[in-house]
Amino acid sequence: MTVLKTARVRVPASTANLGPGFDTLGMALSLYAWIEMKEAEQTAFHLYGNEMNGVPQDKTNLIFKVAQMVFREAGVSVPELDISMYSDIPLTRGLGSSASAIVGALVAANTLIGSPLPDSKLFDMASAIEKHPDNVGASLFGGIITAMWDGENARHLRLEPDANLEVMVVIPDFQLSTSKAREVLPAHVSLKDAVYNISHASMLVAALASGRTDLIAEAMRDQLHQPYRAALVPGMTEILQDAHHYGALGVALSGAGPTLLALTDQRVNRKAELEQYLTDTMNKEGITASVLKLRPESEGVKVYTEGNTLPFMDMIKGELTI
Ligand SMILES: Nc1ncnc2c1ncn2[C@@H]1O[C@H](COP(=O)(O)OP(=O)(O)O)[C@@H](O)[C@H]1O
Numbered sequence: 200m201t202v203l204k205t206a207r208v209r210v211p212a213s214t215a216n217l218g219p220g221f222d223t224l225g226m227a228l229s230l231y232a233w234i235e236m237k238e239a240e241q242t243a244f245h246l247y248g249n250e251m252n253g254v255p256q257d258k259t260n261l262i263f264k265v266a267q268m269v270f271r272e273a274g275v276s277v278p279e280l281d282i283s284m285y286s287d288i289p290l291t292r293g294l295g296s297s298a299s300a301i302v303g304a305l306v307a308a309n310t311l312i313g314s315p316l317p318d319s320k321l322f323d324m325a326s327a328i329e330k331h332p333d334n335v336g337a338s339l340f341g342g343i344i345t346a347m348w349d350g351e352n353a354r355h356l357r358l359e360p361d362a363n364l365e366v367m368v369v370i371p372d373f374q375l376s377t378s379k380a381r382e383v384l385p386a387h388v389s390l391k392d393a394v395y396n397i398s399h400a401s402m403l404v405a406a407l408a409s410g411r412t413d414l415i416a417e418a419m420r421d422q423l424h425q426p427y428r429a430a431l432v433p434g435m436t437e438i439l440q441d442a443h444h445y446g447a448l449g450v451a452l453s454g455a456g457p458t459l460l461a462l463t464d465q466r467v468n469r470k471a472e473l474e475q476y477l478t479d480t481m482n483k484e485g486i487t488a489s490v491l492k493l494r495p496e497s498e499g500v501k502v503y504t505e506g507n508t509l510p511f512m513d514m515i516k517g518e519l520t521i
């Protein structure tokens with residue numbers, strides 16, 4: 200199998216669950232990480248940007264480990280890699296940094312060896328590594344995805360986000376790992392809560408698919424995970440309850456948190472009011488937080504053609520969104 204000289208990819212951040220679609224719904228966001236991967240004589244890492252602080256620079260790095268899984272699956276040996284990465288996706292905040300690293304590594308490694316593995320296989324592998332298919336599906340396929348995963352095979356359907364849909368996220372200045380935010384969830388839920396979530400998640404998908412933005416606020420409500428996670432995120436209960444009074448179409452914990460996500464309509468000019476409300480509510484709880492105004496990203500992970508010979512960081516500088 201031919202190994203290409205260089206593989207470069209851009210991978211979007213994602214928000215998982217969208218409220219009631221726990222481990223099921225995901226949406227790609229206009230916030231990105233870039234990865235370059237080359238075969239090398241000795242493994243080396245070049246990590247750029249504040250979001251890469253503390254990320255391991257040896258073979259324990261997630262990108263390196265995931266790339267080796269691709270090579271093993273394809274029956275190829277590429278033991279040493281030169282990996283560059285720049286990311287604007289905050290780590291451990293509920294914006295899918297681990298999913299974007301996994302998807303970026305899978306696609307870059309697969310590209311490097313001539314793309315022997317189909318996207319469906321990469322999605323199965325990504326879901327098995329991340330342990331839920333929602334973020335990885337969104338980063339891989341873009342748009343809004345609804346996903347199923349049986350522990351082995353992952354399936355998805357993709358919805359094109361409404362052209363008027365925008366996203367505002369409020370990112371608290373503390374980290375909350377997904378594993379910690381899963382530990383607080385109960386092992387069993389009542390039939391009443393299960394029915395509540397099935398009805399709301401189904402309504403949300405139908406509302407997003409048919410442009411019924413008037414139904415989003417109610418349909419984004421959840422009983423499966425947000426009530427348990429609220430204690431971990433000061434200000435969350437109030438924001439989930441009241442953000443729609445300040446111009447949000449709907450609001451949810453982004454993934455496992457601590458970021459909160461509000462969907463907005465670009466035709467409604469209340470963004471300054473919503474931003475103020477979100478930061479004020481966090482500040483009132485003693486939490487410093489920053490707001491990003493994003494869009495749903497329609498395109499999933501993007502592979503650059505090999506002919507792109509600009510130095511890695513020069514290529515990225517032309518594309519930065521924040
Ligand atoms: N580019 C990366 N390289 C290596 N590890 C990463 C990278 N991005 C994320 N990770 C790992 O993923 C962890 C965050 O995952 P998680 O707790 O699921 O939060 P989230 O995915 O919401 O940001 C980080 O602490 C780090 O261990």
Ligand SMILES: N[C@@H](CCOP(=O)(O)O)C(=O)O
Pocket residue numbers: 213214215216221222223292293294295296297331333334377380381424453454455456
């Ligand atoms: N469905 C998962 C999503 C975790 O997303 P992350 O962006 O916080 O990693 C969950 O809710 O645990």
